[in-house]
Amino acid sequence: MAEVATFATSDQLLVVIDQVARRADAESVRIAKDVLSAGAATKVCLPDGPEEFARVLARRGSRRPVVIGDDRALLRAVSLLYRQRELAGCALSMVPVGAALSLAGALGVPTGAVAAARAVLDGVVRRKDLLVDESDGVVLGALRIPSLPVRAAPAEEQTPVPSGSGHASWLRTCQSLVRTLVPPRPPREPLAGVTRLGPARLRVEVDGVTLVDLDQPVDGVSVTPGASGFAEVEVRPVSVGAEASPLCARGRSVTVSGADFRYRADAGVLGPVRTRTWVVREGAWGLTLPG
Known part of the structure; x- marks a missing residue:
């Protein structure tokens, strides 16, 4: 059974609101912040980019980090803590806000702002396995x-006109004339050059x-x-x-x-690489979920 820990609402929270979430849905951000502030002592941070996001997380002290943002924001937090070798001792919480939320849903985080914020306050930490590669890249989901x-060859490459033919120039002229008189046919699949x-x-x-x-x-x-x-x-x-x-x-x-x-x-496409090895780290990170 996965290791579980229960948090009291008296815990101090570091609420990190990702800039993408602030632009995407300011109302959901406000609702989540109000619910969290009503249930616990909170310090709210509004980082303007990845570097400031990293500095805020590094200076969290004893506060429990809560990320308000999308899948990329959660992945960024986990990656930073893993590279700092602090992931095992730091349970994360998340309020999903934004367009890319499939990973959060798959992990069991409620997708509504109110339900997710209440889970932060009253939920339990569940330990989850992590995939880690040789360059310290992490994978939370799949x-x-x-x-x-x-790349399909363009139509001109698929049906070339012989360059050595004496009537090549005359043939090209006729083809051009036909193209101007005959309506174009619907493109075949796959489209040339696509x-x-x-x-x-x-x-x-x-x-x-x-x-x-x-x-x-x-x-x-x-x-x-x-x-x-x-x-x-x-x-x-x-x-x-x-x-x-x-x-x-x-x-x-x-x-x-x-x-x-x-x-x-998870939320991105990586590579190209010629070889990559992923190793499972059992129970490497903790995520607060509804009890």
């Missing part, structure tokens, strides 16, 4: 490696055991912190004929390597 983007997705060739290793190798193209890879220090890994091979079943595994470390690839982790 990371996904999509198929590789490839990026589309193609299979990736990656080696995926879970606890040192190869789950899929470079000779097997894949449609995508997902890694999610599971429970008790294990990550859930799913690889979707490219199907030939009948639909291929996903390859699944559990482990404490996951290494992905191959051609340059990008990956989506």
Whole structure:
């Protein structure tokens, strides 16, 4: 069972209101601030950017930090505390405000300003696993490696006119005339010159055991912190004929390597990298949730 701690409303709170939240929904910010101030001693900070956000968090003292903002603000707070090696001893609280709130919802944080603020005051801290890579990057929810983007050739490249033909100039003139007289046809899929997705060739290793190798193209890879220090890994091979079943595994470390690839982790897209290893840190961080 996850470790749980209960907070009293007499705790001092450091309420950090992200600038994106202030611009996106000032009314929800005001409501959350009023509820928190009515239930506990609060110090409210309005950082103007990431650097000031980091300074405010570093100078929190014994106050319990409460982030009012979106998924990126929560991720920024966790990343800063992890890099300062203070994450284990600092439980975070969050009032989600903004457009990007899917991560907060998936973690169990109420999405309404009043409900989230009350959970900060009366909730419990639940320890959660964390994915950490070799560059101190953190993943709170899931990371996904999509198929590789490839660029379709423009129409002129797909149907070239032979340059050595004696009637090439006459043919181009006729083609130009036809284009002016005939209405254009609806574009075919994929659109010429538009990026589309193609299979990736990656080696995926879970606890040192190869789950899929470079000779097997894949449609995508997902890694999610599971429970008790294990990550859930799913690889979707490219199907030939009948639909291929996903390859699944559990482990404490996951290494992905191959051609340059990008990956989506929580609220952002990172990379390109040629290899990356994620390790599960069991119960590495605490988040206040409704009891």
